[in-house]
Every structure is written in structure tokens, then in C-alpha cells.
Amino acid sequence: MTQSLKDKLVILLLAALGTAFMVTFIAIEEQTEIFALLLVAAALIVAAAKFGVIKAISQCLSRNEKLMNGAVIAAVLVVVFWFREDHFPLLMIATVMMYVIACFGLNMQFGYTGVVNFAGAAFFGIGCYTAAVLGDTSVPLLMVIALGGIAAAIIGSILIIPVLRTRGHYAAVVTIAFGLLFRTFLEVNDTLGGPQGLRVPGMNLFGWDFNSNIEISENIELSFYMNYVILALIMVILAFVLMRRIERSWIGLNFDAVRLDETAAACFGIDIKRWKITAFTLGNFLAGTAGALYAMMLGFIAPSNFAFSDSLILVSIVLLGGMGSLWGTILAAGLVVLLPEKLQAIQEYRFLIYAIVMILILLFRPQGILPRGLRAYIPGWRG
Amino acid sequence: MEQQQETVLAFRGLTRRFGGVVALNQFNMELTNRQIVGLIGPNGSGKTTSFNVLTGIYAANGGSIEFLGQDITSWPAQKVYEAGVARTFQRSRLCLELSIFDNIMIGNHKRLNHGIMFNVFQRKALQKQITENHEEARKLLQIFNPALADKMFEPVGTLRMIDRRRIEICRALISHPRLLLLDEPSAGMTHEETRELMEDILEVREMIDGLSIILVEHEMGMIERVTDKCIVLNFGQKICEGAYRDVASDKLVQEAYLGGE
Amino acid sequence: MDVGLLGQFVVNGMMLGMMYALVAVGFTLFFGVLDVIKFSHGDVLMVGTFAGFSTYLGLTAIGIDNAFVQLVGVLVVSIASMALLGAIIARYLVLPLKSAPPLNTLLVTLMLGTVLRESIRLFYPDGSNPKHFPSLLPTDAWSFGSFTLRADSVILLIGGLLVIIGVNVLINRTRLGLAIRAVAQDEETAKCMGINFKMIVLLTFALGSGVAAFAGVMNGLYYNEINFGMGLLLGVIGFSAAIVGGLGNIYGAILGGFLFAGLQTLGAVALPFASAYKDVFAFAVIIALIAWRPTGLIAEKTSERV
Numbered sequence: 001m002t003q004s005l006k007d008k009l010v011i012l013l014l015a016a017l018g019t020a021f022m023v024t025f026i027a028i029e030e031q032t033e034i035f036a037l038l039l040v041a042a043a044l045i046v047a048a049a050k051f052g053v054i055k056a057i058s059q060c061l062s063r064n065e066k067l068m069n070g071a072v073i074a075a076v077l078v079v080v081f082w083f084r085e086d087h088f089p090l091l092m093i094a095t096v097m098m099y100v101i102a103c104f105g106l107n108m109q110f111g112y113t114g115v116v117n118f119a120g121a122a123f124f125g126i127g128c129y130t131a132a133v134l135g136d137t138s139v140p141l142l143m144v145i146a147l148g149g150i151a152a153a154i155i156g157s158i159l160i161i162p163v164l165r166t167r168g169h170y171a172a173v174v175t176i177a178f179g180l181l182f183r184t185f186l187e188v189n190d191t192l193g194g195p196q197g198l199r200v201p202g203m204n205l206f207g208w209d210f211n212s213n214i215e216i217s218e219n220i221e222l223s224f225y226m227n228y229v230i231l232a233l234i235m236v237i238l239a240f241v242l243m244r245r246i247e248r249s250w251i252g253l254n255f256d257a258v259r260l261d262e263t264a265a266a267c268f269g270i271d272i273k274r275w276k277i278t279a280f281t282l283g284n285f286l287a288g289t290a291g292a293l294y295a296m297m298l299g300f301i302a303p304s305n306f307a308f309s310d311s312l313i314l315v316s317i318v319l320l321g322g323m324g325s326l327w328g329t330i331l332a333a334g335l336v337v338l339l340p341e342k343l344q345a346i347q348e349y350r351f352l353i354y355a356i357v358m359i360l361i362l363l364f365r366p367q368g369i370l371p372r373g374l375r376a377y378i379p380g381w382r383g
Numbered sequence: 384m385e386q387q388q389e390t391v392l393a394f395r396g397l398t399r400r401f402g403g404v405v406a407l408n409q410f411n412m413e414l415t416n417r418q419i420v421g422l423i424g425p426n427g428s429g430k431t432t433s434f435n436v437l438t439g440i441y442a443a444n445g446g447s448i449e450f451l452g453q454d455i456t457s458w459p460a461q462k463v464y465e466a467g468v469a470r471t472f473q474r475s476r477l478c479l480e481l482s483i484f485d486n487i488m489i490g491n492h493k494r495l496n497h498g499i500m501f502n503v504f505q506r507k508a509l510q511k512q513i514t515e516n517h518e519e520a521r522k523l524l525q526i527f528n529p530a531l532a533d534k535m536f537e538p539v540g541t542l543r544m545i546d547r548r549r550i551e552i553c554r555a556l557i558s559h560p561r562l563l564l565l566d567e568p569s570a571g572m573t574h575e576e577t578r579e580l581m582e583d584i585l586e587v588r589e590m591i592d593g594l595s596i597i598l599v600e601h602e603m604g605m606i607e608r609v610t611d612k613c614i615v616l617n618f619g620q621k622i623c624e625g626a627y628r629d630v631a632s633d634k635l636v637q638e639a640y641l642g643g644e
Numbered sequence: 645m646d647v648g649l650l651g652q653f654v655v656n657g658m659m660l661g662m663m664y665a666l667v668a669v670g671f672t673l674f675f676g677v678l679d680v681i682k683f684s685h686g687d688v689l690m691v692g693t694f695a696g697f698s699t700y701l702g703l704t705a706i707g708i709d710n711a712f713v714q715l716v717g718v719l720v721v722s723i724a725s726m727a728l729l730g731a732i733i734a735r736y737l738v739l740p741l742k743s744a745p746p747l748n749t750l751l752v753t754l755m756l757g758t759v760l761r762e763s764i765r766l767f768y769p770d771g772s773n774p775k776h777f778p779s780l781l782p783t784d785a786w787s788f789g790s791f792t793l794r795a796d797s798v799i800l801l802i803g804g805l806l807v808i809i810g811v812n813v814l815i816n817r818t819r820l821g822l823a824i825r826a827v828a829q830d831e832e833t834a835k836c837m838g839i840n841f842k843m844i845v846l847l848t849f850a851l852g853s854g855v856a857a858f859a860g861v862m863n864g865l866y867y868n869e870i871n872f873g874m875g876l877l878l879g880v881i882g883f884s885a886a887i888v889g890g891l892g893n894i895y896g897a898i899l900g901g902f903l904f905a906g907l908q909t910l911g912a913v914a915l916p917f918a919s920a921y922k923d924v925f926a927f928a929v930i931i932a933l934i935a936w937r938p939t940g941l942i943a944e945k946t947s948e949r950v
Contacts, residue, residue: 165938174931188924245506268489312758374537377513
């Protein structure tokens with residue numbers, strides 16, 4: 001059997017395995033069963049790492065990037081269609097996707113460029129509130145998503161001067177202060193609903209109402225969340241392509257140079273300000289679009305969704321996955337969103353558990369669970 | 384030839400202070416086309432400071448810098464590089480987690496297309512630019528160490544010190560600068576390695592039109608072998624200038640090095 | 645404006661400023677010796693307040709109800725236990741990350757802050773609800789027209805001032821302070837001079853955390869209410885204050901603390917139609933100040949070798 005055929009079979013097998021795992025994980029409710037499933041999965045991964053299988057698989061995947069991407073999308077579609085009639089699983093899946101988009105934005109900022117942002121939830125929130133405010137106007141609703149991103153980018157530009165002029169701790173405090181400012185502002189501002197928040201009308205695209213169930217025939221009725229899952233999936237794919245293309249270009253190289261050594265970068269003509277502004281603005285844009293869609297899906301938003309601890313969760317996802325690692329972000333977002341939803345035992349303790357896990361990660365595996373590899377400008381090409 | 388005498392760089396009364404310390408005091412120097420000048424002096428005499436002021440990392444407190452007929456005294460680092468000045472650093476400043484190719488391409492910044500549209504949407508054109516520059520970087524690396532040319536997609540952090548130096552020099556040379564600033568290239572290397580490195584640099588010099596070099600170095604054998612003239616700094620002041628042989632026998636210079644009163 | 649109200653604003657502002665300054669001093673001490681930010685500082689303060697509160701409950705339970713004894717007990721337990729906690733945090737979380745990027749230390753301690761906060765919320769009896777902190781200070785009051793000056797406020801302000809002066813004397817006049825300043829200047833040289841670097845770092849963290857515990861008890865005595873989330877905002881404000889003043893500089897921290905309190909008070913006074921916006925106003929000014937003076941009002945000494 002040739003190498004490439006073997007690779008293809010491995011990928012198909014992995015995709016099937018992944019799909020089966022996701023479907024089982026989301027479907028089962030019994031707590032002991034969930035624990036057992038997670039234990040089995042963890043044991044499998046540890047064993048695979050021990051016998052070098054993980055390494056072989058990752059080489060195989062990097063050889064067949066296109067196929068892998070396709071297989072992942074197919075797997076997600078299978079999982080989504082499996083739960084086509086169930087509101088809650090679809091809501092969870094869509095939530096994961098929106099976190100992924102927002103965290104891609106953060107990755108652009110500090111994973112790639114080293115611009116710290118501890119106000120991720122605030123920029124996500126700007127997108128949410130944009131959707132809420134525009135919801136009752138006649139703005140086409142697909143446009144609302146773009147406008148959510150633009151609003152986040154524009155409001156973020158207020159911070160550009162302090163962000164450019166500061167580094168390290170000083171920059172961190174600027175964004176932390178902004179995050180607190182944003183939430184306090186929402187809580188005291190009556191036009192934006194104050195602490196009670198706002199109702200957000202659902203999407204309506206070319207007469208297609210996103211917030212009613214989809215009747216296919218008399219006995220098949222799909223959950224209305226299906227609309228959001230599909231739209232979110234498309235957005236994740238677009239964001240992923242954007243992130244990947246930027247990473248694998250001179251822009252990605254400039255970002256890295258700015259993050260790793262500003263002085264050396266400046267000595268080789270790299271315009272630090274330009275690339276920091278680019279990364280900061282694009283990152284906030286992504287977070288804003290995710291927020292706009294999220295608000296429409298939930299139908300209701302309040303300031304308490306955008307607390308400092310929510311910003312910390314976004315940062316945790318990026319770190320847990322590995323700075324600048326796109327697949328790492330996807331995996332970490334899945335873990336961080338799904339685990340507490342499934343394991344009711346830890347629901348109450350989830351912030352505590354996140355925090356402990358993050359401390360362990362920072363102490364013992366600072367590169368994250370799926371560390372970002374070296375830049376491969378053209379997949380499979382090594383000169 | 385007329386071009387041989389062209390002045391590439393001139394410092395006129397260049398001064399830089401840090402608080403009360405005068406790191407560079409009324410420094411005058413000139414560098415002509417294709418010249419190699421050695422900048423020597425005890426630690427803290429202002430050698431690296433003159434590089435930092437020249438490349439725009441520090442602002443000058445007085446005097447002027449002229450490069451290829453333009454006054455570049457107050458230019459930011461980016462513009463100085465665009466004009467054709469490239470440098471290495473005393474303590475290696477490579478991006479250790481990036482690949483060899485990435486590090487060299489950082490030095491090639493002015494010859495790459497950084498437009499967002501180009502980078503995100505014109506992937507075919509971008510890939511052509513990548514492969515072309517890859518080939519060029521490969522040729523350059525081959526002069527220094529052919530083994531490195533086959534490892535262009537490996538992280539710099541895993542390499543030996545001498546290979547890191549080589550990559551730093553390739554990063555500076557890839558953009559075909561008119562002036563190369565080498566800040567103690569021999570630091571942390573053996574005599575043999577230093578000699579090898581310098582010979583490679585001289586070989587590359589033949590390929591780049593009108594490349595002048597300023598070399599900061601403590602290794603006097605190297606200074607003697609490669610420089611056309613030497614400038615000695617002490618406490619930020621130029622105390623001597625001339626051919627190495629003359630400079631080495633100068634009384635003031637010996638005092639400066641031996642710490643004489 | 646009514647004099648009584650104005651006086652109330654001034655006393656309140658000074659009280660806030662004192663607390664912020666005490667927290668900011670901790671940030672600036674830690675940054676001085678290790679160039680790190682220990683973000684859990686505000687939550688250490690909160691845990692200290694709860695430790696003090698538990699001491700009060702314990703003393704009451706065993707029948708000691710003399711307010712002065714209780715106050716001393718609360719202060720001693722709170723300060724001592726937080727000094728110990730601060731040293732433990734330094735030993736097991738901050739020092740191991742010494743060679744990692746500085747952002748990692750900030751993140752680890754951010755997460756530790758969450759651990760402390762959540763632990764109190766989840767494991768302290770009925771921890772998710774606010775607790776009534778007892779008034780252990782004399783409740784006399786003097787009236788000046790429409791303005792009433794309470795004795796406990798005066799005592800708290802004097803106490804805070806004494807602690808700040810004490811820290812200042814300790815840093816500038818004692819051998820320990822000399823060692824701390826030496827480490828802050830240049831770690832390597834300090835080590836060569838025979839200074840036990842690790843010990844000095846631990847002592848500095850103990851000192852800063854003890855000061856924070858004092859500020860926490862002060863907060864409890866003044867507002868008579870404590871809750872598990874009180875440390876987060878105090879921590880962020882203390883951090884901002886230290887940054888605005890200039891990290892590593894004690895006077896900068898004090899200046900920053902009072903500045904922030906002043907801004908909040910000003911926000912409440914000057915925006916009577918929208919006093920709810922006082923925090924928005926204060927944070928906006930902080931961001932603007934950092935944009936204007938990126939390394940603080942009293943600039944941090946920086947020297948990057950190139």
C-alpha cells in the first residue's frame with residue numbers, strides 16, 4: 001500500500017473516530033458514562049503519545065492538510081445533522097464556534113503579534129450590543145454581523161494610542177481597565193438596558209427566519225439553531241482561512257518579528273505600529289462578528305456576560321490551545337465550553353477548575369496542548 | 384575610478400549622552416565606497432552606541448550623520464534600513480523560535496510585498512515571491528555553510544552559536560545593503576571559526592555592489608587582516624585613526640587598552 | 645454644594661485613596677524586586693479580610709468580646725497569614741517562572757486570583773453571600789455644622805498613614821530595606837554582595853501581602869461588609885495606580901492610589917447627573933494617563949541593552 005493511500009485511510013479513520021466520539025459525548029447524559037468516555041479518551045491519547053502514534057499521526061496530517069481540513073468539516077457536519085432536531089446540543093456546538101472565532105481574534109493579537117488584550121469579552125460584547133441596537137432597524141441582518149465587527153474595530157481604535165505606546169504590564173492594564181470600563185458603562189447606561197440588558201431580534205436572511213424551526217416535511221422538523229450552526233460554521237471556515245493565509249505570508253512573519261523582538265524588527269524596516277494596529281483591529285473585528293451572531297442566537301444579552309472573568313476565559317482558551325495555534329484554539333474552545341456543560345458535577349466549580357488547569361499549563365506546558373509549529377509557507381513545500 | 388572615492392557615510396561631531404555619561408563625544412568619521420573600517424576600543428568606549436545612533440535606535444544629542452549624501456541623523460530605524468544600512472547585534476538577536484528562512488526573510492523586508500490584499504488574496508503571486516526569495520537565501524547560506532542551506536525550515540534555537548552568527552549575517556546581507564555593521568561577530572567563537580566567518584563575509588562582499596563594512600571587534604588578528612583603516616574610541620572620543628599597524632603602535636591607544644594614567 | 649456633603653466626599657476619597665495606595669505599594673514592591681506583576685494581590689487582600697473575619701468569629705465564639713482585643717487579633721491573624729500566603733505564592737508560583745516571559749507570571753497570578761476568589765465563594769461557609777464585618781472601632785463622632793467626622797474614620801486614616809510611613813522607613817532606613825533596594829537595582833550584583841536573593845524576594849512578598857491584608861481589614865471596618873469579589877476591583881485599581889504612578893516607585897504608588905480615589909470622587913461630585921459613571925470616568929482617565937506617560941507619572945528606570 002502506498003504512503004499516500006495509507007495517509008488517506010488514516011485520516012478517514014480518525015475523522016470517523018472523532019465523529020463517533022463527538023456524537024457519543026454530546027448525546028450521553030449519564031454522568032458516570034461521560035466520565036468513563038472521557039477517561040477512555042484520555043487513556044487512548046496518553047497511550048498513543050507513549051507509543052509514538054501521535055507523532056506519526058501529526059506527520060501524516062501535515063502531509064495531507066487539505067484532506068484533513070475537509071475531513072474535519074465533514075465530521076462537524078455529520079455531528080450537526082445527527083442532532084438536527086435537538087436545541088441544546090446545537091446551541092452548544094454553535095457557542096463553541098463563536099468562541100473559536102473570538103479566540104482567533106485574540107490569537108491574531110497576542111498569539112501572533114504579542115499585543116496583549118485582556119478585554120476580549122468587551123469586544124465580543126460590542127458586537128453583541130451592535131446586533132441588539134441594529135436588530136430592530138432595517139439593516140440587512142447579514143450586514144449586522146459585519147457591522148458588529150466594524151463597531152468593535154472602531155471602538156477598539158480608541159485604545160490604539162495607549163496600546164502602541166505601552167508594552168508588557170502597562171499594556172495589560174490598559175486593556176483590563178477598558179474591559180472594566182466597558183462593563184460598568186453598560187450597567188449604568190439606561191439606553192442600553194442597564195444591568196437588565198437588551199433583547200436581540202433574531203436573524204432574518206432574504207425572508208428566511210432564523211428563529212423558527214425548519215419544517216422539511218410533515219414529520220421532519222429541524223431545530224432553528226441549525227441556521228446558526230451552519231452560519232457559524234461558515235464564519236469559522238472564513239476566519240480560519242484568513243488566519244492561515246495571514247500566518248503563511250509576509251504579514252505573519254512581520255507579526256512574529258514584532259512579537260519576538262521589536263528592536264531587531266525595527267532595524268530591518270518592519271513598521272511596528274502598522275502591524276500592531278493591523279493585528280489589534282483585525283482581532284477586534286473577528287471578536288465583534290462572533291459577538292453579533294452570538295447575540296442574535298441567544299436573543300438576549302446583559303452586561304454580566306462580559307465580565308473580566310469572561311475575558312480571562314477567552315485568554316485561557318488561547319493559552320490552553322497554544323499561542324498562535326489555530327487547531328489548538330479549536331480544541332481548547334471545545335474543551336472549555338463543552339466540559340462544564342456536560343459534567344454537571346463540575347458546573348459549579350468550573351471557574352476554579354479552569355484557573356487551576358491554566359496554572360498547571362503555564363507552569364508545566366507553557367506552549368499549550370497543540371503547540372503552533374514552524375511556519376510552512378506552502379503546505380508540503382520545504383524548498 | 385571615480386566611484387571608489389564616493390563617501391558612503393560621514394559622522395560629524397556626533398554626540399550622545401546617557402544622563403551624565405557622554406557615550407559619544409564629538410565623533411567624526413568618514414567611510415568611502417567598499418571600505419572596511421575597524422572600530423576598536425575598550426568596553427564602554429562607545430562603539431556599539433555609535434551603531435545604535437547610526438541605525439536610529441538612539442537619537443543623537445548633537446552632530447549629524449550623512450549616508451549616501453542624505454542627512455539621516457533623525458531618521459527612525461526603519462528608514463535607515465530602507466536606505467541601505469543593515470546590522471548584526473553584539474548579543475545575537477535572532478528570533479529563536481522561527482525557522483532559519485523566516486529569520487533571513489526578516490532582513491529582506493524591503494524587497495518583499497507587504498500589502499494585505501497581496502498577502503491574503505494573491506496567493507499564487509505570493510508563493511512565487513516566496514520560492515524566489517527562498518532560492519536566493521539558499522544561495523547566500525551556501526557560501527557560509529552548505530549544511531544550513533538544507534535546514535532552512537528548522538528553528539534557529541537548535542543551532543550552534545557559530546551558525547546563529549552566520550544566519551544573523553545572512554539576515555543583514557540578503558537585502559543587498561550598502562553598509563554592513565558587524566558588532567563583535569567573533570564573540571563566543573574560536574579563532575578558527577572567526578577566520579572562517581570573516582572569509583565568507585569577504586566572499587559575499589564581492590557579490591554585492593559597493594558594500595562597505597564597519598566592524599566592531601576585540602579580536603585584533605581579524606582587525607589586522609581585513610580592515611582598510613581603524614578608528615579607536617575611548618570614553619566616547621576618537622583618539623586615533625589610521626592603518627592598523629600605525630594605530631597599534633600609537634601610545635595613546637596602548638594607554639587606553641592598558642588603562643594607563 | 646453643602647459643606648457636610650463635601651466633607652463626606654473628602655473623607656471618603658481619602659479613605660479610598662489610602663486603601664488603593666496600600667494595595668499599589670504591594671504591586672510596586674513586587675515589581676521592584678522581581679520585575680513581575682502579582683495580579684492575585686487583590687484577592688490575597690480579600691482572603692486576608694476573610695481570615696480576619698473568621699478570627700473575629702472565633703474570638704467571639706470562645707467568649708472574648710472586648711473590641712480592642714478582637715481588633716488586635718483580627719489584624720495579627722490577617723496580616724500574618726497573608727504574609728505567609730504571599731511568601732508561599734512567591735516561592736511556588738512566581739519564582740519558578742522567573743525566566744519565563746513576564747506575561748506568564750501575570751497570567752499565573754491572574755489565575756491564582758480566580759482560584760482564591762472561587763475557593764472562598766465555594767468553600768467558605770455561605771461564601772457566595774456578603775458578610776457583615778463588625779465595627780471594632782470607637783463610634784464617637786464630632787459634628788462641625790452639617791459635617792460629621794467619625795472617630796473610626798480618623799483612626800483608620802491614621803492607621804493607614806502609619807503603615808505607609810512604616811513601609812517607607814523599612815525600605816529606606818533598615819538593613820532589610822537596603823537589601824530589598826539592592827535586589828531591585830541589580831539582582832546579580834546583590835547576589836555577589838552576599839544577599840540571599842530568594843529570602844529577600846520571599847520577605848518582600850510577605851511584606852506586600854501583609855500590607856494588603858491590613859488594607860482589607862481597613863476596608864471591612866469602614867464599609868462593614870465584605871464579599872468574595874471585593875479583591876478583584878481593588879486589585880485592578882491598585883495595579884492601575886501603581887502603573888500610573890510608575891512601577892517600582894513607592895511614592896508613585898501612593899500618588900497613583902490617591903489620584904485614582906480623587907478621580908472617582910471627582911467623578912461623583914462633578915457629574916451629579918451621572919454619578920454612576922464615576923468608575924467609567926476614573927478608568928478612562930487612567931487609560932488616558934497611561935497613553936500620555938507610558939511608563940508612569942514618576943517614570944520607571946528602563947535600560948534595554950541593544
